Amino acid sequence: MRAALSGLSSGRSWAVVERALRAIGRMNWLVILTGFFEPVLYLLAMGLGMGGMIGSIPGPDGRPMSYAAYIAPALMASSAMNGALIDSTFNVFFKIRFSKLYETMLSTSLGPADVAIGEIVMALLRGALYALGFLGVMGTMGLVTSWWALAMIPVALLIAFGFAALGMATTSFMRTFQQLDLVFLVMLPMFLLSSTLFPITVFPPVVQWLIMALPLWHGIELMRQLSVGILTPMTFVHVGYFVVLGVVGAIAVTLRLRKLFLR
Amino acid sequence: MKALKPRRFGWWYVAEWRLRGMRSYRWTILLMTLGNPVLYLAAMGIGLGALVRVDVAGVSYLHFVAPALLVSTTVAEGFNEASWPVMSGFRWQKFYLGMSATPLAPVQLAMGESVAVSLRLWVQSFTFWLIGLAFGAFDGLVSILIVPIAVGAAMATHAVVMAYVATIDNDVVMTFMYRMIMMPMFLFAGTFYPLETMPVFLQWIGWISPMWHGSQLARVVAIGLPEPGWLIACHVGFLAVWTIGGLLWARRTFTKRVVV
Amino acid sequence: MAVIEAKDLTKRFGEFTAVDGISFEVAPGESFGLLGPNGAGKSTTMRMIGGTGLRTSGSLSVLGMDPERQGPEVRASLGVVPQSDNLDTELLVRDNLIVYGRYFGLPMREVKAKTETLLEFAQLVEKANAKVDDLSGGMKRRLTIARALINDPSIILLDEPTTGLDPQARHILWDRLFRLKEQGVTLVVTTHFMDEAEQLCDRLVVMDQGRIVAEGSPAALIRQYSTREVTELRFGASRNEALLAELASLAVRAEALPDRVLLYSDDGEALLEEVNRRGLHPLTSLVRRSSLEDVFLRLTGRSLIE
Numbered sequence: 136m137r138a139a140l141s142g143l144s145s146g147r148s149w150a151v152v153e154r155a156l157r158a159i160g161r162m163n164w165l166v167i168l169t170g171f172f173e174p175v176l177y178l179l180a181m182g183l184g185m186g187g188m189i190g191s192i193p194g195p196d197g198r199p200m201s202y203a204a205y206i207a208p209a210l211m212a213s214s215a216m217n218g219a220l221i222d223s224t225f226n227v228f229f230k231i232r233f234s235k236l237y238e239t240m241l242s243t244s245l246g247p248a249d250v251a252i253g254e255i256v257m258a259l260l261r262g263a264l265y266a267l268g269f270l271g272v273m274g275t276m277g278l279v280t281s282w283w284a285l286a287m288i289p290v291a292l293l294i295a296f297g298f299a300a301l302g303m304a305t306t307s308f309m310r311t312f313q314q315l316d317l318v319f320l321v322m323l324p325m326f327l328l329s330s331t332l333f334p335i336t337v338f339p340p341v342v343q344w345l346i347m348a349l350p351l352w353h354g355i356e357l358m359r360q361l362s363v364g365i366l367t368p369m370t371f372v373h374v375g376y377f378v379v380l381g382v383v384g385a386i387a388v389t390l391r392l393r394k395l396f397l398r
Numbered sequence: 399m400k401a402l403k404p405r406r407f408g409w410w411y412v413a414e415w416r417l418r419g420m421r422s423y424r425w426t427i428l429l430m431t432l433g434n435p436v437l438y439l440a441a442m443g444i445g446l447g448a449l450v451r452v453d454v455a456g457v458s459y460l461h462f463v464a465p466a467l468l469v470s471t472t473v474a475e476g477f478n479e480a481s482w483p484v485m486s487g488f489r490w491q492k493f494y495l496g497m498s499a500t501p502l503a504p505v506q507l508a509m510g511e512s513v514a515v516s517l518r519l520w521v522q523s524f525t526f527w528l529i530g531l532a533f534g535a536f537d538g539l540v541s542i543l544i545v546p547i548a549v550g551a552a553m554a555t556h557a558v559v560m561a562y563v564a565t566i567d568n569d570v571v572m573t574f575m576y577r578m579i580m581m582p583m584f585l586f587a588g589t590f591y592p593l594e595t596m597p598v599f600l601q602w603i604g605w606i607s608p609m610w611h612g613s614q615l616a617r618v619v620a621i622g623l624p625e626p627g628w629l630i631a632c633h634v635g636f637l638a639v640w641t642i643g644g645l646l647w648a649r650r651t652f653t654k655r656v657v658v
Numbered sequence: 659m660a661v662i663e664a665k666d667l668t669k670r671f672g673e674f675t676a677v678d679g680i681s682f683e684v685a686p687g688e689s690f691g692l693l694g695p696n697g698a699g700k701s702t703t704m705r706m707i708g709g710t711g712l713r714t715s716g717s718l719s720v721l722g723m724d725p726e727r728q729g730p731e732v733r734a735s736l737g738v739v740p741q742s743d744n745l746d747t748e749l750l751v752r753d754n755l756i757v758y759g760r761y762f763g764l765p766m767r768e769v770k771a772k773t774e775t776l777l778e779f780a781q782l783v784e785k786a787n788a789k790v791d792d793l794s795g796g797m798k799r800r801l802t803i804a805r806a807l808i809n810d811p812s813i814i815l816l817d818e819p820t821t822g823l824d825p826q827a828r829h830i831l832w833d834r835l836f837r838l839k840e841q842g843v844t845l846v847v848t849t850h851f852m853d854e855a856e857q858l859c860d861r862l863v864v865m866d867q868g869r870i871v872a873e874g875s876p877a878a879l880i881r882q883y884s885t886r887e888v889t890e891l892r893f894g895a896s897r898n899e900a901l902l903a904e905l906a907s908l909a910v911r912a913e914a915l916p917d918r919v920l921l922y923s924d925d926g927e928a929l930l931e932e933v934n935r936r937g938l939h940p941l942t943s944l945v946r947r948s949s950l951e952d953v954f955l956r957l958t959g960r961s962l963i964e
Contacts, residue, residue: 142709145730150760157757158748166570169577180585187595188459189449202449233490235744241710242738243761243809244730316426320433327441337448397712398705 143392144248151240151253152260167261171268174214178207178272181332192334195356196365204278208358209331211269211287212294215262216351217322219295222258223302224318227395228309237396247396251388255299259292266291273362281364290361290374294354297377300384301350307391325351350380404501412502412510413517415493419483420518430475431522435529438467442590443535455592457621464535465616466589469548472523473609476552477580479515480559481572488655489567498656507656508648511560516553523548536620543619551612554637557644564651583607588614611636659722661686661813661844662707666716669702676702678868679716686812689845691855691862693950698865700848701741704815707846708738721812734762737806737814741821743798745790751801752777752786759808772808779834780804796827803834813844820854832857852950864950866958876950883956884948885910887926891933891940892918901938908932913955922952 159167182203194200230236240250266288273279302318309315328335328342329352335343346352357373360366388395404411420427439460447459454462487494494507523545530536536544559575566572586596586603587610593601604610611633617623618630625633660683669677677699684690692700705711706718709725709732718725725732746754755776759769777783780800785793793801799819806814819835820828835858839845847858855862856876864872864879872879889909893901898919906912908929909921923929926945933940 142725142727142729145734145763147761147763150757150763153760154746154749154757157753158746166573169574173577173581176582176585180582181590183597183600184586184591184595185446185450188452188454188591192449234747235740235742236746238710238740239744239746239758240761241729242708242733242736242740242806243758244734244763245761246730249730313423313426316423320426320429324433324437327437328445332441333445333449337445393712397710 144246148252174210208362209355212354215294219298223299262295283364297380304387307395401501408506409509413513416514435526465620466613469612472548476556504652505649554640561648691859692848694865699868737811741817776804883953885922889921890944
């Protein structure tokens with residue numbers, strides 16, 4: 136690890152965050168804002184549109200909950216995944232190949248690790264903002280029934296961190312934009328199948344096991360439990376899953392940093 | 399004399415080039431063409447359908463949602479093909495600027511785009527229909543009419559989006575379009591539930607979306623949705639106006655962009 | 659003590675060898691040039707010096723450090739001007755300098771003061787609040803150079819500093835670089851322009867296909883590999899090659915290019931008279947001093963800019 140890290144950092148990731156904040160001040164706030172609307176639109180459309188046709192659905196503790204309350208925590212988890220994956224794959228790849236932003240940063244005394252950490256911190260800051268906003272929307276719509284719901288914000292960050300580390304590690308192996316499309320090909324099925332909009336019990340057991348192996352399912356189940364304040368042994372499994380994902384991902388990124396940023 | 403053939407067939411040369419370009423992401427296209435129908439039908443038709451225990455518009459939820467899913471995914475791809483590739487043609491890779499140095503006319507660039515993309519979408523939506531049959535989501539061969547409807551709705555979207563994208567020079571706007579136009583259209587334009595279940599103040603999103611008009615037509619042919627004749631004419635008319643208007647607009651915007 | 663020391667430096671991209679075992683040294687305060695055609699390995703060498711390109715083998719020391727292991731430390735004293743301006747288009751002109759200075763960890767107050775000085779140096783004071791995209795090519799280049807100075811570097815790496823600029827903009831830039839040189843800054847310049855190399859470099863190496871083919875001061879290289887003067891003759895595409903044998907006998911050396919014949923001698927005018935006396939009347943003729951272009955042609959058999 137020591138050898139892998141040499142020459143990679145000057146401990147100045149904050150300068151990268153500072154730059155991003157300055158850039159947002161200029162033009163990107165629009166994009167930031169729309170990113171917040173994405174899960175809200177899903178919640179409105181599905182909650183209002185489908186809610187009427189579905190009625191209530193059994194929650195984590197078996198008690199029925201409204202369809203909107205059922206999907207809201209799931210949307211919060213998926214949106215954390217979306218943001219983190221897009222930032223850590225497409226945006227990182229684009230900045231390396233086209234905008235040359237990293238080339239600029241790396242011609243200073245910043246090291247690749249500073250850039251990577253700065254990017255992740257920035258993604259998490261944004262994620263925290265979204266999570267806070269979305270929780271506000273949920274609260275306004277009366278979809279949270281427990282103080283545990285406040286824990287959904289740090290959990291959103293944990294989920295985002297896990298996916299960001301995974302995404303960056305994956306990006307270090309990518310060479311073309313076509314390969315990056317794979318990210319979408321993984322995100323969409325995960326989003327559609329991981330008990331976001333309906334329980335996985337509608338599928339045969341084999342499919343259920345497959346889905347339960349995927350990270351998003353753990354994120355969604357965890358969020359759903361917190362939204363109603365039901366903690367079970369599974370809660371710790373879910374948290375553990377993301378802790379392991381984040382740590383393994385971070386180690387992988389560290390080892391692959393040279394490949395990711397230097398040629 | 400030398401310019402005679404490009405004048406007549408230029409649009410096809412552009413289409414040929416565009417289809418050739420698609421080869422570089424052919425695996426993605428293939429995976430999406432096969433994967434999307436399976437995924438959406440399984441998730442929405444079967445998964446979500448299991449929660450909807452009542453009939454919708456007189457049929458099961460699977461039968462209700464499948465025709466609209468076919469239309470929506472096709473329209474979404476039409477939107478995709480009109481956005482990043484077109485912006486890149488003007489801004490990053492500048493293909494169009496290169497072509498403008500040949501006898502090709504700007505309107506032929508836009509036409510070629512449309513032709514190539516529509517060819518791709520015919521294949522994509524036909525495949526969706528076949529997979530839908532296997533899922534038991536479509537009954538009877540007459541439902542194949544969904545395919546031309548889907549391509550029509552997609553091309554209406556494609557034409558307008560392409561024309562607009564030719565005027566912008568900022569990828570932030572593009573991200574904005576995805577999140578504030580494409581996404582709401584997908585969610586609010588009556589794909590997953592009848593538009594009427596929405597409060598009236600949200601229904602207009604459907605009325606102005608090619609996706610909704612396409613989906614309604616698809617439901618007419620697939621499940622015999624009882625739409626009055628004037629409304630059917632409205633759907634068809636809307637899509638026709640968008641397609642023709644979009645192409646005329648594209649002629650202007652492409653010309654403006656290429657001939658400075 | 660050399661500030662840059664490369665020994666058997668090699669870089670391969672898969673099968674392709676971009677830099678093939680080159681060795682050189684750069685002394686403090688020296689203005690050192692890497693000259694060669696596109697693809698000779700100049701930019702790759704520059705990247706390795708900054709520690710943003712990893713070498714395949716060989717050793718490299720910059721200011722006594724290994725840029726690969728101590729990249730951030732090396733770059734703290736380096737100013738990098740890349741081949742294409744990679745300015746931050748999401749930031750204003752002034753913010754480009756400020757943010758860049760923060761990357762070096764400089765305190766905000768210091769950066770702000772330095773930014774104003776550099777805006778002046780780059781003649782961009784009126785453009786301080788403009789968008790980067792609204793600058794002309796020459797202005798962007800000056801901003802990129804000003805940016806590279808924010809950390810008071812002791813070495814500046816300039817990759818093709820004036821490619822794509824009009825003559826006036828080039829001269830302004832050269833003037834700025836001279837001033838830096840006077841302040842004792844070490845310059846490492848890559849270029850494929852002969853006049854630029856002659857203007858800027860005390861010493862240079864000529865690179866071709868990843869190798870160093872010659873080394874010395876511009877004047878010494880010309881003396882060693884060329885004659886004092888060159889006579890350029892054009893006979894029309896079909897005759898250049900055919901007349902070569904006869905022309906060669908008149909000069910120290912002759913070279914047929916697709917469009918013209920180059921005759922090397924110490925007295926170009928006399929040679930031209932002799933050609934005319936023999937009734938070989940060229941369509942156009944030009945007598946000039948030998949340049950690095952001729953050195954390159956001699957060494958590689960190819961023109962620098964093709």
